Amino acid sequence: MIDTEVRRSQRKPPTNTAPWALDKLPPFPMVASRLMQLLAKEDPDISEVGRMISAEPVFATRVLQMANSPLFALTAQVKTLSHAIVVLGLARVKSITVTRALGDFVAPALSVRSLRVCWQNSLAGALLAEKLARACKMDADVAYVAGLLRDIGRLALLVKYPDSYANLLAVSGEHAFDLLSTERELFDVDHCQAGEWLMGRMPFPPELTEVVAHHHDTPTDNTFRMVHLIRTADRMADALGFAVVAQADPLQFGQVLQDLPEAALARFHYEEEDLKAEIDMRIQTWG
Numbered sequence: 079m080i081d082t083e084v085r086r087s088q089r090k091p092p093t094n095t096a097p098w099a100l101d102k103l104p105p106f107p108m109v110a111s112r113l114m115q116l117l118a119k120e121d122p123d124i125s126e127v128g129r130m131i132s133a134e135p136v137f138a139t140r141v142l143q144m145a146n147s148p149l150f151a152l153t154a155q156v157k158t159l160s161h162a163i164v165v166l167g168l169a170r171v172k173s174i175t176v177t178r179a180l181g182d183f184v185a186p187a188l189s190v191r192s193l194r195v196c197w198q199n200s201l202a203g204a205l206l207a208e209k210l211a212r213a214c215k216m217d218a219d220v221a222y223v224a225g226l227l228r229d230i231g232r233l234a235l236l237v238k239y240p241d242s243y244a245n246l247l248a249v250s251g252e253h254a255f256d257l258l259s260t261e262r263e264l265f266d267v268d269h270c271q272a273g274e275w276l277m278g279r280m281p282f283p284p285e286l287t288e289v290v291a292h293h294h295d296t297p298t299d300n301t302f303r304m305v306h307l308i309r310t311a312d313r314m315a316d317a318l319g320f321a322v323v324a325q326a327d328p329l330q331f332g333q334v335l336q337d338l339p340e341a342a343l344a345r346f347h348y349e350e351e352d353l354k355a356e357i358d359m360r361i362q363t364w365g
């Protein structure tokens with residue numbers, strides 16, 4: 079049985095107010111929120127970005143450690159933040175900062191194995207989105223951030239209700255329940271709706287909000303936008319074994335490749351086992 083304790087004392091909110099399930103959500107790290115606001119500007123002041131990160135030595139050290147880890151597979155080691163900004167560019171620094179900030183946000187829940195799998199699924203989707211974007215000739219840094227943030231609603235729910243969400247995952251896996259429906263049953267919102275609400279309160283472009291809100295929707299036209307690329311990355315993560323719950327009839331890698339436009343498919347030269355091994359190695363470095 080799904081733990082329904084959470085629901086008993088709660089009522090569905092009126093429109094435009096926070097979904098009750100997200101009420102009093104632990105905040106994102108302050109430095110990360112301020113950085114996001116700065117980096118969201120059209121032409122951010124690079125020296126201000128460096129100053130802001132350097133003013134938070136613990137965060138700065140952790141950002142640098144992660145920048146140099148296999149997760150980001152950089153070709154050169156970065157020693158200081160100003161060096162990182164010059165060598166990597168602001169877009170890459172933004173990807174690294176968002177990963178660090180989101181990782182810090184979910185860290186308290188990661189001692190639970192099934193919740194750690196959710197975080198690994200987010201990282202796998204981000205890394206795959208980056209690779210798919212190169213094949214699709216789309217912006218790889220935007221794709222990475224979109225892939226990472228696509229399930230921000232799920233991460234928020236599992237941070238707020240780790241026991242209930244772990245229970246939800248166990249029950250959904252055992253009975254092959256649809257995860258989105260089960261989330262709505264328990265929390266009155268699914269992780270796409272929860273994520274859309276959260277994204278509306280953060281300084282990200284509307285394109286990313288569309289990804290978060292619609293990354294599980296079946297495409298209804300022939301365009302291939304960022305939301306479709308992220309849906310493909312999400313499905314590919316599942317097909318490669320990074321699904322948050324085991325599926326009775328799992329997606330096949332070859333089946334997911336058919337999501338790609340023909341020209342992009344011709345440019346995507348990865349063997350399934352090699353890709354799985356690379357993604358696995360990179361996300362395991364998170365610890």
Ligand SMILES: [Fe+2]
Pocket residue numbers: 228229269293294
């Ligand atoms: Fe999702």
